[in-house]
Amino acid sequence: MDDLTDYRSLSLAGVVLAAGLVDAAAHGRHRDPAAVAAVKAAITSQHAESLRDVFPAIGDFRSGVRATVDALKGKPESPEVLRYALQLIELAGLLKRSEAVTATLGQQLDQLPQDPTDGELARVYQASISTLGKRIQVTGNPELLKLDETADDIRALLLAGVRFAWLWQQLGGRRWHLVLKRKQLLRAMEALNTILESTIH
Numbered sequence: 694m695d696d697l698t699d700y701r702s703l704s705l706a707g708v709v710l711a712a713g714l715v716d717a718a719a720h721g722r723h724r725d726p727a728a729v730a731a732v733k734a735a736i737t738s739q740h741a742e743s744l745r746d747v748f749p750a751i752g753d754f755r756s757g758v759r760a761t762v763d764a765l766k767g768k769p770e771s772p773e774v775l776r777y778a779l780q781l782i783e784l785a786g787l788l789k790r791s792e793a794v795t796a797t798l799g800q801q802l803d804q805l806p807q808d809p810t811d812g813e814l815a816r817v818y819q820a821s822i823s824t825l826g827k828r829i830q831v832t833g834n835p836e837l838l839k840l841d842e843t844a845d846d847i848r849a850l851l852l853a854g855v856r857f858a859w860l861w862q863q864l865g866g867r868r869w870h871l872v873l874k875r876k877q878l879l880r881a882m883e884a885l886n887t888i889l890e891s892t893i894h
Contacts, residue, residue: 700744701864702885707857710757712777715850719833727753732853765879780829785858787825797821815848
């Protein structure tokens with residue numbers, strides 16, 4: 694898993710996985726705890742020495758890889774998940790163009806404890822990503838969405854999604870690739886899925 698293309702695909706899968714976890718949280722559906730933990734752990738990996746440190750257990754991203762394959766085939770998990778994923782990529786692009794917000798985000802992340810709570814991660818999101826002028830409107834169970842616990846969980850996951858989208862773009866991914874290079878992306882994602890299916894049990 695040291696090939697650049699594999700990590701690029703894995704980063705895109707991380708965006709889709711984060712989006713799917715947001716949707717599940719908003720509707721109160723069951724989520725794989727390992728996937729939730731892996732996605733949120735990536736938030737504080739801004740000083741990682743290698744990509745392997747961002748994805749220490751690639752098997753935790755398996756459902757994201759599958760969901761990305763389906764989305765690239767035109768069969769997304771749900772319209773909402775696809776919308777969230779595309780908006781996360783858009784937010785990462787806006788973040789890259791704002792040195793001030795990028796600096797704020799870096800400072801906020803550096804001040805986090807080793808194992809931050811969802812509330813702490815949510816406050817980072819609000820102090821940085823939320824100021825970009827593009828908000829993601831999350832839909833779901835109104836009663837759940839009223840809860841501070843749910844709101845913090847969702848903001849933490851959105852922050853993770855932006856992290857993966859930023860990394861995807863760092864590795865050469867571009868939003869227009871999702872349209873003009875979809876077949877190429879699909880082949881790479883299917884190859885990654887094959888690796889995961891054959892090596893992760």
